Amino acid sequence: MKQFKTILLLSIISVFFTSAYAAIEVYQFDNAEKTARFQKFTADLRCPKCQNQNIADSNAEIARDLRAKLQQMLTEDKSDKDIVQYMTDRYGDFVLYEPKITAQTYLLWFGPFLLLAIALLIVFFIVKARNKRTNSIELNTKQQKQLDGLLNKKQDS
Amino acid sequence: MIPEIGEFSLILSFCFSILLAIIPMVGTIIKNELWMNYGQTMAKGQFFFILISFICLGYSFAIDDFSVTYVANHSNSLLPTQYKLSAIWGGHEGSLLLWVFILSGWTLAVSIFSKNLPLDMLARVLSVMGMIAIGFILFLLLTSSPFERYLPRFPADGADLNPLLQDFGLIVHPPMLYMGYVGFSVAFAFAIAALLSGRLDSAWARWSRPWTNVAWAFLAMGITLGSWWAYYELGWGGWWFWDPVENASLMPWLVGTALVHSLAATEKRGVFKSWTLLLAIFAFSLSLLGTFLVRSGVLTSVHAFASDPERGLFILILLAITIGGSLTLFAIKAPNVQSESRFSWLSRETFLLINNVFLTVMAMTVLLGTLYPLLLDSLGAGKISVGPPYFNAVFVPIMSLMAIGLGISISVRWRDTSLDRIIEALWKPALASILIGIAFPFIYGSGFDFSVFLGISISLWIILTISLEFIGKFKHAESIFTKLKQLPMSYYGMMLAHLGVAVVAIGITLVSVYSEERDIRMVAGDKVSLAGYEFEFKGTQQVQGANYTADRGQLIVRDGDNVITTLNPEKRHYSVKNNMMTEADIDQGFFRDLYVAMGEPLDDGAWAVRVHYKPFVRWLWYGGTLMALGGLVTVTDKRYRKKTSLSTKNEATHA
Amino acid sequence: MPRLLLFIPLVLFIVLGAFLWKGLSIDPRELPSALLNKSFPAFQVPALRNPNKILTNTDFIGQPVLVNVWATWCPSCRKEHDQLLAIAQEANVPVIGLNYKDDRSAALAWLEQLGDPYKFNIYDESGMLGLDLGVYGAPETYLLDAKGIIRYRHVGVITAEVWANFKVMLEKGWSNETI
Secondary structure, eight states: HHHHHHHHHHHHHHOOOOEEEEOOOOOOOOOOOHHHHHHEEEEHOOSSSSSSBBTTOOSSSSHHHHHHHHHHHTTTTOOOOOOOHHHHHHGGGBBBSOOOOOOGGGHHHHHHHHHHHHHHHHHHHHHHHHHHHHHOOOHHHHHHHHHHHHHHHHHHO | HHHHHHHHHHHHHHHHHHHHHHHHHHHHHHHHHHHHHHHHHHHHHHHHHHHHHHHHHHHHTTTTTBBHHHHHOOOOTOOOOHHHHGGSSHHHHHHHHHHHHHHHHHHHHHHHHOOOOOOHHHHHHHHHHHHHHHHHHHHHHHHHOOBOOOOOOOOOOOOOOOOGGSSHHHHHHHHHHHHHHHHHHHHHHHHHHHHTTOOOSSSHHHHHHHHHHHHHHHHHHHHHHHHHHHHHHHSSSOOOOHHHHHHHHHHHHHHHHHHHHHHHHHHHHHOOHHHHHHHHHHHHHHHHHHHHHHHHHHSSTTTTTOOHHHHHHHHHHHIIIIIIIHHHHHHGGGGGGGGEEEEEESSHHHHHHHHHHHHHHHHHHHHHHHHHHHHHHTTTTOOOOHHHHHHHHHHHHHHHHHHHHHHHHHHHHOOOOOOEEEEEEEHHHHHHHHHHHHHHHHHHSOOOOHHHHHHHHHHHHHHHHHHHHHTTTTTTTTTTHHHHHHHHHHHHHHHHHHHHHHHHHHHHHHHHHHHHHEEEEEEEEEEEEETTTTEEEEEEEEEOSSEEEEEEEEEEEEEEEEEEEEEEEEEEEEETTTTEEEOOOOOOSEEEEEEEEEEEGGGGGOEEEEEEEETTHHHHHHHHHHHHHHHHHTTTGGGTTTOOOOOHHHHHHOO | GGGGGGHHHHHHHHHHHHHHHHHSSSSSSOOOOOTTSOOOOOOOEBBBSSSTOOGGGGOOSSSSSEEHHHTTOHHHHHHHHHHHHHHHOOOSSEEEEEESSSHHHHHHHHHHHHOOOOSSSEEEEEHHHHHHTTSSSSSSEEEEEEEEEEEEEEEOOOOHHHHHHHHHHHOOOOOOOOO
């Protein structure tokens, strides 16, 4: 009893959002393409210290440093590949919001499409089975009503 | 004294929930009508005492009783009254009390509005809801009581509510969201009752449909409000981040959407019975899973509660019992509820099945992406992050395919439709939406853009197909007015909700592609132009709020020579928690928002200012609201209010 | 439909539940260093006490060392300071300071006032060495072997328990599974 109360008290420092305000700084680039790359990178790189925020939105010290470094690398005309390499060398794959496609992430990247294919296949067989005794003749409303009546009777009995 | 009354009535309601779980259920076994009837009284008792408990907590907040730990940690004497009251659910313990309060509310509602249900069915449903209540009230009492006292000495003033939560959003978003989450417990209880009794016919579907639709509508509204709140409050103009907590609400909503459709097929045609049951179990299970993810600390999130593995373990045990138990029951009992109707390839049944496949796969994708870091980590395979780029790449194509299917399915009838008729109905809207989709990016933007083409074509496709379907209803009608009155409310609801999908799709497409933003250094007198608007910075002034001080900036916005508006973003300092907060200011518009936020003060009285141009961003929330409205409108359909008809009575005797 | 298929949802849930249960004992915020089992990054950075002395990573090759990332603006660093002093006293492994994005005079005053556990301090004013090292917030402590290879990183305050674990690693050699 006592123990959980201590945990309770400790955990009561409960906050919804850790970093309380958005990061807004001024970065200038000599062309629009670099500005766009800067925006893309800061949106897709994760701040390692924060609670699931990208480095664009975070105001943590490390996010500022990474933004500054990113600006420097863009000004030095580093390629996207170099930038990603630089970041993962230091902070690991954790900083990439877009996980690399590796053996470990095949399931993540292709699983949904595989699942969709399997599910559609199942639908195919279900409909095929259900389809057996119907033929696609258009019924007029009167016939339809008669059929409905028959079917309902059959279901109810 | 008041907090103790709160705690005590929580214990009383716990006793009621035990009785509610046991007595009616036993009644169905020993076939004792009196016992079965007992559930309704117990539901009232349970609700009454949780209500008292809830009021007690509210009272403690209202009078600033900082001897209560939870109040001391989430309030402050300077906090405006409306936030004191909404701070009830500003933290883990209180929000769990809200959860339980809403659960007992749903239970009460079922007991009141389901008078036309067969007694044994109602007894089972109420009993299952009682079981859920037992678990969660116990969780509240054992690990998370909001009524704990700060003893022996309590602080003179409270630690204050997180400034981000001191907002209208906190007042409306959590209650709406929980109404949705918890509302799925009704569909779940109906499913369990069906499995227990073996009775699963169209009457059953007709009873559980309105409950499911309402819960679904609330969840849609809750998510919409959450997105809107995050957009204006967090200060960076984002409206969806694929954060675990956001995903936790999206998953049950997606499965709930599948359930809403599957129930329609079960009611109208008696098909997909076991699938419908499974979806009902899934929808609530995912709500529970969301609760676990948000409160256990297994994932990091911007919105998470403080983590506590002990609480996590408790919820996990609850999950194991609830989900494990219901899935076991499903595995054993589901074969009893086979359906036998037939339908062809081109039938509404087939399309609803495909719709269900897509929605379920989408939900599973979100689940996979959300949990994948945890999966790899627990296998010792390192830490990775799965974020927006992944979800956009995988989720969006599947979503687009489904939206195309939506347009087709509108003109497909139950059982069978001829291909000619479908082509006849669809070729014009298909052609029109593709052509306009191609033209749109040239007219609105600066050149062709595939995302815009896809998004606009799909949205138009939905709008055109449902409009033509609607107009088609009047072809043989003698008078438009009579026909309008004849169409069932559930039809209108469906149309509204589908229109909402199209509106959301337009919003997502245009705000994603055509948004513009700039971060700039501004001193008084500086001007910046963005998307044809000119923003002039007039400097800042100090202002004093109730519990904060702020630098309030002033920006005049012009379109050409016309002054459109003056925006006043603030940089607030909340003294109690020593928090800095960005309070953005937004010029809202039907076609675009202008969004301004202030960053850091720079040298020489300059400020870092971020200006956004957000075209069609509001359409996201208009669309979400339309969907929610649609869900609510279906419930007013006359057929849900009919007394038990002769046919259902007949069916009941077979059960 | 084969009856066994109906058990698929249950089986999937059990698998999921097992992962979630495992997840409860993992801290999602604890990141292993990306430089684990790699050399300490090369650097040329002035010393804290003597701005004219340029330190490089050859300065701590030859024996296992602890590299402690700290700053005066970091409240948790204050909490672990006494433990660091105790470690220095035990003297079985030298502690090297990496003064991270700090003010030189404030840092010197801190050492003056609270005692100096460090063999020497690297003064990383810009934080660029910290960036190369993958530091994401002070305090962090790195365990390097005699060849200057990073064998372990601890993020957060060094407590007596953490130090005990470090000692086990120092005695028994490196295993990535420890702790």
